[in-house]
Amino acid sequence: MTKKTGISVPEGYFSKLETRLQSIPNQEVKPTVIQKVSPWLAYAASLAILAALGNFIFGRAAATEEDAWDYYSYLSQSLDPDGQIELMESPTLTEEDDIVSFLIASNIPVEHLEEFDYEEDY
Amino acid sequence: MENLEQVFNQIVKDYSERLYWHVRRMVGSHEDADDLLQDIFLKIWTALPSFRGEAQLYTWVWRIATNETLNWLRRERVRAALRFQSIDAELERRILADPYFNGTDAQRELFKALSRLPEKQRQVFVMRWWDELPYEEISAITGTSVGALKASYHIAQEKLKLNLSQAEVSK
Numbered sequence: 001m002t003k004k005t006g007i008s009v010p011e012g013y014f015s016k017l018e019t020r021l022q023s024i025p026n027q028e029v030k031p032t033v034i035q036k037v038s039p040w041l042a043y044a045a046s047l048a049i050l051a052a053l054g055n056f057i058f059g060r061a062a063a064t065e066e067d068a069w070d071y072y073s074y075l076s077q078s079l080d081p082d083g084q085i086e087l088m089e090s091p092t093l094t095e096e097d098d099i100v101s102f103l104i105a106s107n108i109p110v111e112h113l114e115e116f117d118y119e120e121d122y
Numbered sequence: 123m124e125n126l127e128q129v130f131n132q133i134v135k136d137y138s139e140r141l142y143w144h145v146r147r148m149v150g151s152h153e154d155a156d157d158l159l160q161d162i163f164l165k166i167w168t169a170l171p172s173f174r175g176e177a178q179l180y181t182w183v184w185r186i187a188t189n190e191t192l193n194w195l196r197r198e199r200v201r202a203a204l205r206f207q208s209i210d211a212e213l214e215r216r217i218l219a220d221p222y223f224n225g226t227d228a229q230r231e232l233f234k235a236l237s238r239l240p241e242k243q244r245q246v247f248v249m250r251w252w253d254e255l256p257y258e259e260i261s262a263i264t265g266t267s268v269g270a271l272k273a274s275y276h277i278a279q280e281k282l283k284l285n286l287s288q289a290e291v292s293k
Contacts, residue, residue, distance in 0.1 A: 005233070005252070006225010007146055014139050017156075021134045021163045025127045 130167050133183055138163070140253075141187045147248045148191050150213055150233055152222040162190045177262070184263045188245060195241045213237040235285035243278040250275050 141162065146155035165186050173182060202209040217223060217233045225233075236244055245264070249255045250271075257268045264271070 004225070004229065005147065006223060006229035007152070007220075007233075008222045008224055009142075009152060010222065014142070017142065017159070018134055018138055021138055021160070022131050024160075024164055024167045025130060027164075 126170055130170055133166060133179070134163065137183050137187075141183075144187065144248060144253050145191055147236075147252050148244060149194065150217040150237055151220040153220070154194075154216065158191060158194050161194070162187045165190055181259070181262045184259075188249075188263055192241050192245065195244075210238050231286055231289045232282070235282050235289065238285060239278055239281060243274050243281070246271055246274040247278040247282070251279075 138159070142155060142159055145158050145162070146152065149155050149158060166183060169186065173179070177185070198212070199209045202212050214234050214237055217230065217237065223230065223233070236247070239247065246260065246266075249260045249263075250257070255263075257271050260266075260271055261268050266274075
């Protein structure tokens with residue numbers, strides 16, 4: 001195996017990169033989704049996700065992509081009433097990125113997600 | 123604060139290029155490496171006030187970079203799973219589409235094979251083979267014993283050889 005990689009960067013990239021990175025201290029740091037969400041909600045959501053995943057894995061349900069999004073809707077219903085309200089009212093938990101952040105924070109092995117069967121319409 | 127900024131600017135000077143190459147070899151495409159590097163240095167900046175000097179600055183910076191890279195790969199894997207896609211295929215696609223890859227077919231195959239390795243094995247392989255870090259330094263950065271690192275490296279190397287030979291046969 002050769003150690004040459006064949007990868008390159010745009011001309012002058014590193015000097016621009018250095019300037020850009022050195023401007024970080026002057027940028028406003030935005031809180032992450034998880035930082036915005038209260039810890040109890042993240043905990044409740046992770047429990048709900050685990051329960052729902054168990055249901056999916058052991059139920060071996062074949063699902064459509066639409067079902068997958070229903071599944072996240074279902075997860076939100078698994079929270080206690082206060083959690084549901086906060087989840088619904090939270091502008092931070094409506095995008096795919098937010099779901100990804102929740103799943104990362106809940107430490108669910110990715111393999112469990114990959115167990116989720118997807119069956120195309122034939 | 124001014125002092126922290128000076129330290130941070132020095133870290134950028136000392137480590138940005140080397141970390142770029144590490145991250146690029148881990149994730150494949152220039153665009154992803156560029157985005158990830160921004161996140162890594164943002165993390166370094168926010169964590170800098172809590173740096174106590176118990177670890178060497180070098181080890182501390184590398185640890186943040188490698189952890190953030192593994193988190194990024196995991197995040198991409200979860201994202202791909204949510205979209206019912208294969209992360210390996212997605213990373214391969216990005217490598218193939220990268221305008222800043224101008225290597226040979228063999229080098230492209232090596233990157234593709236690398237993207238199929240589990241993240242930790244990929245990390246050890248990249249740090250040892252390309253970044254040429256000694257096992258002792260990799261151990262300090264990753265918190266993994268030297269013995270376990272050597273085993274991971276050996277397995278990664280064998281898998282890469284197998285993947286590359288299979289790619290050669292399928293041509």
